[in-house]
Amino acid sequence: MVIKVRFEGPIKDAARSEGEDIKLEGTNVGQLIGALADRYGPRFKEFLIDEETGGYKEGILILSGGRRMDLDTELEEGQELVFIPAIAGG
């Protein structure tokens, strides 16, 4: 299936890309990140994933329709995912 990925803030720097439409063999977010790591290199994965726990690093968010996607969340054809760090302040 084809998934639209968009990168924001420092994740864009880690990927050296604004994002793209990616053809995915797998079905969930974890598999998508694996595919993106193959494409953008290990630095990209290191930025997102905690090596020890295998989960997201603190504050890394992958959103779809404003809602958080966990690593095991199943994806749908044509879905748009935004990779963004969670910040607030004023």
Place this chain on the structure above:
Amino acid sequence: MYGYGEILRIDLSSGDISTEPIPSQVIRKYVGGEGINDWLLWQHFTKVDPKIDPKGPDNVLIAGLGPLGGTATGLGSKMKFTFKGPAWNMFGDSVAGGTFGTAMRYAGYDHIVVTGRADKPVYIWIDDDKVEIRDASAHWGKGVKEAVKGIRDELGDTDMSVACIGQAGENLVSYASVTVTEERSAGRTGAGCVFGSKNLKAIAARGSKGISVSDPKGYLEATDEIYHRLKSDPTHWGFRKNGTLGVVGFYDRIGGNAYRNNQFSMVPPEKIKVMLARWFADNMKTHDFACSTGCTMGCCQICEVKGHESPLAERYKGLTGEGPEYFTVATFGMGCDIPDYAAITHFHHACNDYGMDLGEIGGAVPFLMELWERGIIDEEDTKRWCGEPIRFEWGNVEAVEKTIQSVGLQNDRLGEILKDGLVKAAQNIMEEKDVPVQQYVIHGKGGATFHEEIRSFPIWALNFAVASRGCDHLKGLNMMDKGFRKDISKAWFGSEKAGEGYTPDLKGKAAARSENHTTAINITGVCVFRTALNPLNIDLDLMARAYTALTGIELNGEELYLAGERTYNLEKAFNSRLGLRREDDTLCDRWMKEPIKEGPGKGMKAEDWFDDLLDEYYEYHGWDKKTSLQTRKKLEALDMVDVLEVLENEGAATE
């Protein structure tokens, strides 16, 4: 004593100046910064009736910076002004970066306590052991930049740290701010008004003593650990890259922005595009900047308006200095519908120069614009108010310009209407027009703030309703529901529910614990922007380790948290003495009753969960659910029997 300075007391009525050490038992209980500021406030108001007029000479102005502030800890330095707040007539404090707090500490003073009222305009000059009260007549009536330059020229030091008010503070605007060296604003709750009420234009400080360290090796090891942990945190790099402007894009993705007086929570895409951090970086930013001593992040951004970047840039050509924060973009860009960074930056600078709280003015102008849209006010009104038929249409920069000027200078009816804040302004307009307008006032706990969508994020909504200093997002700063931080929720409560978005689950507990945690950070004197937003990265144990190495006083993370909780309870106790109860912890009609119209939180409104979460919030704090008052059991557990006795004598505590 390692890592600590003294208390400097200045009475502006008598001219008396004295110093004293901070009592060691007070350090044990409240650590420093906000904690000892609050203790000094509490002590003052055991001798003075807390129900005094906060604009009168009996109020007290306390400036303080905690022990890790001004050091190389690597987390920045944030000082606090503490006082009875004239903006909303309750506990008041206000925080600022800049270098003033550090200069004060380097001169040997962790806290300055100013009482009384000078009989003519003065400023205070601190140069290590030399402390003087000097004539400020030549600087009175001037904006902050001009006044600071004048004071520096007079004292012959162009780099000196100065905390200074503009015309708004002199004119006793209740939400006047203090601008600190020279573009960091202690904005909220009216510190500038307290300066003005004391005829105090500024405090200038220079210090050469530095801060002594008990265990230099242990201290450097702790700071090295802090630095490496920061580097490993992806959100740190997000903040470092764009500062708070990164929030614009993030909130756009989660429905967290507020548009046109929060009638909407999604900003039209073509407008959000030119308010993104990326637009600012590409078109106006010149370089990054760390606002305070010891900051290794540097989230401030310096900018220049060249004159061609945006539709309004020509008008502000040549403007240079610090760029706006998310606060200002939300206020003018979204709240007033002026999606133009050149204009937003200009208004940011104008508010700092007149010295007024962007939050309160950020509530007032969008409110007037909604009244205009609804036909409640018109050109006849504005002509009567300010001599010109100003049109308060969405996006009209002239209306914003005139409002800021009128509030600062207090030279017309428009300024007078807005002098005591948004809620009072609405009452003034209702009396004049005989039309109900309260339903368009955006406020929490009776005070205004900048707008963001909080109905879909119950922790933030509760923060706005319950904060000890009134409507505020910083007293319990956290990322659990807005950042979907299930990991923080799990670590704090053993459940991920507080980190699940768009639900009320566990959000009352999360709001309460965030207040204690944020206060624990504030009492150390560092910036909350990394520490509170990602508490799993820089945890309280690590901060306590740095503190112990600096001061030689044993402290662990749990004890630091308790000192934060104790401090927050002192603020609560102050408000309880003023008569504030559960019914005062509230949100405006729009947030309570109107459902969100669009975006991920569509349909949510606060009244659906507010009372249940308030119960949960009080319960977690150990306060009485019915009244909100503190209980004997809780205050005894916190070793605050002295506070309990005062409250019980006044019927302001329960069993």
